[in-house]
């Protein structure tokens with residue numbers, strides 16, 4: 001069972017202990033009674049397609065999956081709609097401004113080494129901008145769906161790019 005690394009109460013800074021609450025073991029504060037109900041992180045990823053149905057990938061400059069290719073993606077800021085998250089992440093990582101067309105899938109990612117997450121994946125297209133690798137990216141490039149790079153992180157190939165290719169009839 002996944003358990004966060006928090007050791008101290010966010011309310012009174014008392015030391016947390018693990019105890020069964022509402023059906024599972026959770027961190028709780030004996031001093032003030034706060035229970036840490038931990039939730040998945042919220043993240044969003046962009047499937048940006050061009051007119052030739054090539055997909056935009058970035059080569060990651062940070063862990064996890066440092067050096068592997070992946071969809072532009074990132075965590076949702078507390079006051080962002082996930083549409084805004086993908087627009088911001090694509091601009092930061094590739095220099096391109098995109099429009100969001102539709103939700104492609106909503107995945108639960110239980111095995112992200114940082115924290116389990118819900119990942120909203122959007123189909124997008126480029127509106128403007130010049131392609132260049134930005135923050136946290138070593139490279140950014142377009143790939144045909146039948147000529148993807150060998151090393152792809154986060155199971156993007158199996159859970160996103162292969163289903164996308166089937167949907168597009170490729």
Ligand SMILES: [Zn+2]
Pocket residue numbers: 009010011012013014029030031032033034
């Ligand atoms: Zn407390």
